[in-house]
Amino acid sequence: MKLGKRIRDARRQRRLTLERVASMTGLSVGFLSQVERNITKPSLASLALIAQSLEMTVSGLLQESDLPISVSRREGRIAYQIKDEAGSYERLSTSFPTQLLSAVKLYLPSALRSKVFSYDGELIVYVLGGTIRYVIEGVIYELQSGDSLHFSTSKPHWVATPSDSTAEILVLSTQQVVDDYHRISQHINVLD
Secondary structure (H helix, E strand, O other), rough: HHHHHHHHHHHOOOOHHHHHHHHHHOOOHHHHHHHOOOOOOHHHHHHHHHHHOOOOOOHHHHHHOOOOOOOOHHHHHOEEEEEOOOOOOEEEEOOOOOOEEEEEEEOOOOOOOOOOOOOOOOEEEEEEEEEEEEEOOEEEEEEEEOOOOEOOOOOOEEEEEOOOOEEEEEEEEEOOOOOOOOOOHHOOOOOO
C-alpha cells in the first residue's frame, strides 16, 4: 500500500477532514491532498506533523501491516471447555503479536451470571442462538438470535443467561478474550 493511501485511510478512520489536518499541522490542504494521492512525498518533518495529527507514529505510517492471512475451517476447530466453568468456546481468530482483534464463539449454559468487569477496549456480541442479557452501567440489554451489541468495555458490565436458555454467541473484542492456554483472560473473566 502506498504511503498516501495509508495517510488518507487513517485520516478518514478518525473522521478528520483535510482542512482539519491542515489546521493541526500548519500544512496546506493542497499539499496534504497531493500527499494522499501520492503525487508529492512529504519530508520527514511534514510526515511527523501528519502522524501527530492522526495520533500515530511515523513508523506506524511507514510500516506495512504484518497481519497474517489465516483461514479457520469449521471442521478443524476444537471446542475447548472453559477451565473450571460450564461453558465452552471455539477460537475463530489466530494469535500473533500485533493482533488488534480477537474472535471467539462462546457456548454459555443456562442460569449463568458473570462478575461485573470493565477494561479498555470495545466488544461486539452477535447472538447465534438462544438468549443472553448484558447489563451495562445498570441498563439491561436482552439479546436473542440475530441480535448484536457493540459497546465500550470501559463501562462496568456483566452478562447472564436466563435459567431456561443457553446461548451461543460470537464475540469480537479489541482485547484477547482467551489466552494461548485456553483460559478466559483475567481481565475479561466472562464466567464467574
